[in-house]
Amino acid sequence: MVSLLFFFNIEQLARLGGAFNILIFILLNMAVIILRKRTLPGYEPTFRDPFYPFTQIFGVVGSILLLPLLGGLPLLFTVLMIFAGAGWYMYYGKDKAMPAYNLFDLLENNVERVSVExxxxxxxxxxxxxxxxxxxxxxxxxxxxxxxxxxxxxxxxxxxxxxxxxxxxxxxxxxxxxxxxxxxxxxxxxxxxxxxxxxxxxxxxxxxxxxxxxxxxxxxxxxxxxxxxxxxxxxxxxxxxxxxxxxxxxxxxxxxxPDSLKKILVAYNGKQNSVHGLYLAKKLAANTGASIRIISIISPDEDPDKKAIITEELDGLVKKITSIPVSFKLLERYSIEDAILEVSNGYDLTIIGDSSERFKISLLGTLSQRIARHSRKPVMIVKKSKPISKxxxxxxxxxxxxxxxxxxxxxxxxx
CATH class of the missing domain: 3.40.50.620 (HUPs)
Structure with a gap:
């Protein structure tokens, strides 16, 4: 840190530090507004600003107006920090983040796990x-x-x-x-x-x-x-x-x-579209007398503790469905596509949820496209867009x- 003083202008370093602090201040004020407007489990603040949301709005607007006054370099630094943080989250932290919801889920007030009903x-x-x-x-x-x-x-x-x-x-x-x-x-x-x-x-x-x-x-x-x-x-x-x-x-x-549906296969991963797919499978089974087979695919290299958690979740899911015959199978395969195609040959209809990504480039997820292309049996792809999405x-x-x-x-x- 001290070496930076010898290689860079002290005033510019001070401006960069100020820009970083202002960015944090903006994010903190936005976080207060979002959290107060949404229902978040465990969020019980000991103090509530009596002038909300005017204090936070003033803080955000004032800080944004202050950023350009620090100069072009601090402003560029702020923009780069935002993109760097977003990039780090997308390519590294997305699958490791705790809790499992993100900012868009919070804005939609949808932080709870999707219900099977x-x-x-x-x-x-x-x-x-x-x-x-x-x-x-x-x-x-x-x-x-x-x-x-x-x-x-x-x-x-x-x-x-x-x-x-x-x-x-x-x-x-x-x-x-x-x-x-x-x-x-x-x-x-x-x-x-x-x-x-x-x-x-x-x-x-x-x-x-x-x-x-x-x-x-x-x-x-x-x-x-x-x-x-x-x-x-x-x-x-x-x-x-x-x-x-x-x-x-x-x-x-x-x-x-087919003229009669007897066996329905549901590819399940716990995300929104696969949950809706399972719900539609239940309605189909209830009206046709068909049985449901739920499969979930994980890598053979997956941690044993995670395998146990997924198995327990599927077992609990099946026990909640009492009116129709339902069973599950946890498959260990390196290729999800090949596993689903292999199992689907023995079923009258395969139901798969589309990708739950909000801003994916393709119209359908890669997996659902491939399953529909190569399956020899009927396939139903379930897709439900989110309020904040493409x-x-x-x-x-x-x-x-x-x-x-x-x-x-x-x-x-x-x-």
Whole structure:
């Protein structure tokens, strides 16, 4: 420390130290605001600021205004410290941090472990575009929800206004392909669920799916595909756009469901999407009489104590599910993908939760993509975006863009 005085300007060192202290002061004030606004187990402060949050806001704003006055070098040092800390956490401390939640979880007030009984699935939205897959999606919706909303979207050219097409449709001046509605009305719902068929018009199909999911308060969107190149993503693909921007829970079904489900496999890792996947498996099993097999994969080099903890957790999980036959298996493999594919060959349906990362580059996690590509049996991928995530950000941006576009069109065509 003393050697720095001989090689660097003392005033600049003092400014750097001041910038570091101001950064800590900003973070401390932000932490007080976040902790006071959220429910954190064990957080019981002995003193509460009577002027909260004005004291903290003044401290944060004043400190931010003070940083540029220290000069360019201290400001650069502060920015580098932020990026260095974030990088250290992402590449080293993320999997070792205690407690297991992070700042985003705290902001969402979601620091407790995800329950195996999440918010129930009631309203199910099923967008249809492939007659060969419609019955599989409706069957899945019938098993999972209490209200089925079948959505058929007509894509309208950009140069044609939606109002003109809607008026022409209601006046029966245009012919419609009624196959989807006829199949939907003839489909034998087994559980007497409420059903509704909606025809929508939009310039972009994915926008309509996302909007209708919000309008109808859908708890889950069920989509599917059959094409072998479906996972080779291309811009403009409907499934891609919905995955990228939807806030609703999504279930992607690959393959055809068998006439009867007898055995369901659930790949479980304790994270949010796999927990929702297990919940959906329970609903499927309850309505079909199927049995559930839960598998969790760990490395053979894993610490024995951790193996014991995971085994105990799975055992407790199975004991809580009493109404349907459930069993578990802890597999020791170096390749998670190979382990799931190997076991899935003996089951009618494999359910896997997508990656729970908030800002991943790909639309689906690498593991879920590979399982869906190579599995010989039907696979259902469960994906639920978090309030602070890439999907939520895209949703807000697209919603704002649609409002601006609608306002511009209205100004251009006042009549």
């Amino acid at each position: 999440p918010v129930s699935v009631g309203r199910v939205l099923v967008p249809v575009s492939n007659p060969g897959h419609e019955r599989d999606l409706l069957k899945l919706a019938d098993f999972l929800g209490s209200e089925i909303i079948c959505l058929h979207i007509i894509e309208v050219p950009r140069q044609t206004t939606l109002m003109v097409v809607q008026e022409a449709y209601h006046e029966k001046q245009i012919e419609m392909d009624c196959r989807f509605q006829e199949d939907f009305e003839q489909y034998p719902a087994k559980f007497g669920n409420k059903r509704e068929f909606i025809i929508a018009f939009d310039h972009k199909i994915s926008n309509s799916i996302i909007e209708q999911a919000e309008i109808e308060h859908a708890d889950i969107i069920i989509m599917g595909w059959h094409e072998s190149k479906r996972f080779k993503y291309s811009l403009g693909d409907v499934t891609n756009d919905v995955l990228l921007s939807s806030k609703s829970q999504i279930a992607l079904l690959k393959g055809h469901l 999907e939520s950000l895209n949703y807000l941006l697209k919603k704002s863009g649609r409002k601006i576009y609608a306002r511009i069109r209205k100004e251009k065509d006042p009549d």
